[in-house]
Amino acid sequence: MNRIDADNKDLYAIADLAKEFGISTRAIRFYESKGLIAPERVGATRVFRRRDRARLILILRGKRLGFSLRDISDYLSLYDADRNQQVNLLAEKVDERIALLERQRDDLETTISELREIKNLADQRVQKAS
DNA sequence: CTTCTTACA
DNA sequence: TGTAAGAA
Structure with a gap:
């Protein structure tokens, strides 16, 4: 809906994801600072792709089930390994x-x-x- | 107006 | 994580 560009169907601005998942942009930046996600940058602005979105979903699910960000981080780290x-x-x-x-x-x-x-x-x- | 960083609560 | 402040 609020994609950065209507042509690129998998680019999201931090505000788009925050709204979609009902969390704050601060939380998203926080997860990045903890290494849970690593969105690309266009200048200093974060650009999220489907990969980041998928990881965000996993992060939120993990939290909902009571796992620590550390646990989720360890789990996510293995996704690329x-x-x-x-x-x-x-x-x-x-x-x-x-x-x-x-x-x-x-x-x-x-x-x-x-x-x-x-x-x-x-x-x-x-x-x-x- | 949106996003970024940094610092403090 | 929220909020605030100043820069881009």
């Missing part, structure tokens, strides 16, 4: 993530149970008092 190693890393990180979430879920359930016990005891005492 060992595609196999990239898959292995992904599997490893996903397992770690799932393990962590399951532990947190267990902790939450334990906490909820304890709170319910306290709640029950409190309710009983209220009954006797009244």
Whole structure:
């Protein structure tokens, strides 16, 4: 929609991507500073191609799933290198993530149970008092 | 008006 | 990451 040039179907300005993905231009520049993306430059202005856009999508998905920019960075770095190693890393990180979430879920359930016990005891005492 | 960099919160 | 400031 807001391509830089109607002829070149895969050039985007930073504002276009920011709007499309609902993030700030600052965030995009931040990801670049962390090495997650490396858009071309026309002078000092960043020019994003489909490749950058695709990586941005992966970055946002990774964040949504709770991965750190570091993890995402490591994963993305392998895109230009060992595609196999990239898959292995992904599997490893996903397992770690799932393990962590399951532990947190267990902790939450334990906490909820304890709170319910306290709640029950409190309710009983209220009954006797009244 | 848009983007860039840099610095500070 | 947001915001601000000054340059391009």
